[in-house]
Amino acid sequence: MSIIYSTITSIINRISDEFHNSFLFTTIFSILSFIEDQWVNSYFKKLYPGEDFINFLNKNVILKNHIFHPLIVLFLFAGFLMLSLNKPSTSLVITLLIAFIAFFIGSTILPRFFFNDDFNIIQFERKDIYSIGFCLILVSIVFFGICIASVGGIPLLKPSIRYLLKPAFTMPVFLIIPGTCLVAGAYLKDYQDEKITRSQARFRYIFLLAMNVAILLLLGYRTPLLAAFLIIIIIGFYGNIVSLWEVVVGGLIGVGAIIGIGYFRSLGEMTITSSTSPFYTLQSRADFTLHVLNLLDFIGGNFGITHGKLLASSIPGSDLGPRMMVGKLIAWRTEVTVTPTLIGQMVVDFGKVGVAVEMLLLGFILGIGYKIMQKTKDYFYIAIYSLILTYTILGIETGILDIQVLLYFAIAIFIYFLNIVNSKN
Structure with a gap:
């Protein structure tokens, strides 16, 4: 089993490294790094409520x-x-x-x-987990483009074409959720090892969530979007990256999003009226x-x-x-x-x-x-x-x-x- 795992992760790590070293991704990560620095050192960030x-x-x-x-x-x-x-x-x-x-x-x-005494857990390398998550997100982005092209529009803006989406194309898009989970976990490891600050980790979580919103919301899906939202909050909470009050407020926002998206989608499909x-x-x-x-x-x-x-x-x-x-x-x-x-x-x-x-x-x-x-x-x-x-x-x-x-x-x-x-x- 360890041989199979090592072989698979070796291939995935190589793919991840190739993309990271490409001109396109080098440029993207350089831009994101610049924005992250501006975020961390921003005066307006100090206005954001603290832990208490x-x-x-x-x-x-x-x-x-x-x-x-x-x-x-x-x-x-x-x-x-x-x-x-x-x-x-x-x-x-x-x-x-x-x-x-x-x-x-x-x-x-x-x-x-179970696990009442001291025990050694099976540990996974941070690089392996990040590479797997990164590749899953790449696959998701590719199939997102295929979905948009196959129906000739954006389902969020034109709800009727959402039903033209083919499961064979949409299922790989949902790989962004486990991909986000693993990448967020890898960033948590960086924070635990003090390789990045809490502010940097929070910025990267916000970026991951924004990417999920951009992809899943445009396809008109609520449940997968809520999944990404929950995953980021749970990992962030137990990793001491997200505060308790942010979890509670985030939960209220999540419920509001479910109600809001469902309401506007129902209006677009004319199953309810604006007075409902x-x-x-x-x-x-x-x-x-x-x-x-x-x-x-x-x-x-x-x-x-x-x-x-x-x-x-x-x-x-x-x-x-x-x-x-x-x-x-x-x-x-x-x-x-x-x-x-x-x-x-x-x-x-x-x-x-x-x-x-x-x-x-x-x-x-x-x-x-x-x-x-x-x-x-x-x-x-x-x-x-x-x-x-x-x-x-x-x-x-x-x-x-x-x-x-x-x-x-x-x-x-x-x-x-x-x-x-x-x-x-």
Whole structure:
């Protein structure tokens, strides 16, 4: 395994070095370096609020130390369901209780049996992680150009052409998210090693976020943009680059962005009028999602009906994607995609039993990742935890069903498993 890793990273490092040494990228990084210097030494930067801004937040121990504990998933899931004006069925209430209890056990209780003594984590070279992230961002930028060319315009400015985007072109664009995660992690390592200052690290995080906004927003995607936003905030928070008050304010801005983009997109698609409340789009999504979950719970019962086929439909080449399969199950319409929430796939595939097992496993993965991150403060494990927590949070509505997201979880599980085995030796 180490030979395969060494070979792959050697090739990727060479590609990264070639691009960095090219005239184009030398010029780009020189310009960015100049702007960074101006930023760091700017008088106006001193006007920005300091660490003690909104100081009462720092007095809350839970917020200050555990704001991104895995249990945040349960709080956000409950909050999302409460937005709905409809009530869940009695059967769904039982399913949700099973899900919440299983996740709590997996994320909070089971990790107590691991990594209690001193242990050596498997470490990754900063250069390798940066090069992988840099190459993923390059691929994303290339396919962004292909997407724009293929539909003949910018989807944000003309929402109707967004539906002409082909998944084969858009999926590589989303690689900017793990790419951003790894590059941000590498910058965190530089900050921890005192190679760059906190101000420099913050500037680079802002630039990474701006690049994500430019690419993902122009394509008209909200969820991937929110993923990039969350990743930057989580890495920055645990790396002491972002303050607690910035996390809270950033969270409010993120919610506002979801509401705002959804509202203006709905106006552009003429599904609502300008007199409609901006909050309506969020409430209607929660209403619809809860209605879908009620139906899926009724279909799935105690032991499920598809027995893994829904999850397997995430694999490229399947006749129907997972969300189209959900559409077929509840409405016999294969031309629409329906988001099934975090537990929708679990209950359809394996019923209430599947919900218990899969939520226990999901909680355990996040719980182990959180514990390793807290004990080691290692840049890579902060980055990998931020990636899987982000997609779990987003999966509250959409479900964890995209093949690339499943791949991220598979990689995280593999790395955590190796660390568990290594800690036992």
